[in-house]
Amino acid sequence: RYTPNVERSDYIGDQRKDVGTQRYCQLQGGGFMQEEITAWNLRRTLEISIKDSSMPVAKGTKLQFHLEETSGGNTRLQAKGYYRLKYIGVLSPLLGKPKFLGLTKHLLEIAKVEAETIAASIQQ
Numbered sequence: 001r002y003t004p005n006v007e008r009s010d011y012i013g014d015q016r017k018d019v020g021t022q023r024y025c026q027l028q029g030g031g032f033m034q035e036e037i038t039a040w041n042l043r044r045t046l047e048i049s050i051k052d053s054s055m056p057v058a059k060g061t062k063l064q065f066h067l068e069e070t071s072g073g074n075t076r077l078q079a080k081g082y083y084r085l086k087y088i089g090v091l092s093p094l095l096g097k098p099k100f101l102g103l104t105k106h107l108l109e110i111a112k113v114e115a116e117t118i119a120a121s122i123q124q
Contacts, residue, residue, distance in 0.1 A: 004028070005109065022051070031055060043067060058084040077112075 005028050012022040012034070021037045031054040039047035050061040061083040068076045 027054070038062070039064070056086050058086050060084070 006025045007028050008026040010024050012024055015021045017037075018040050019037055023035055025033045025035065027033065032052075033050060033055060034052040035048045036051050037046065038049045039045055044067055046065045048063045050057055050063075051059060053059075053061075061081070064078075064080045064082075066078040066080075068078070070076050
């Protein structure tokens with residue numbers, strides 16, 4: 001629901017929240033990402049590790065989202081990515097750059113919507 005770049009998202013297994021939850025995301029244009037939550041502190045921290053992907057990022061790429069309440073009832077979102085590109089030969093940096101830029105844009109969209117959703121739940 002939160003990003004048009006994900007065509008479909010399904011849980012892998014029965015777990016639906018907390019560390020260990022996995023999902024498979026079918027991306028627009030035929031790509032995919034398989035993710036696992038590796039850190040979870042409700043309304044504070046979320047870390048996702050990429051387990052497999054058609055994107056040029058290597059297994060183990062981590063995305064961290066940190067939320068902090070600020071004065072005035074606002075929430076500050078800090079998003080960090082720790083990544084390595086998959087090695088697909090000497091042209092890896094050139095071939096991977098356009099896809100990586102698309103992935104970065106996708107992740108920023110996710111972060112924005114997640115922050116808005118979490119901020120709304122904190123206010124309730």
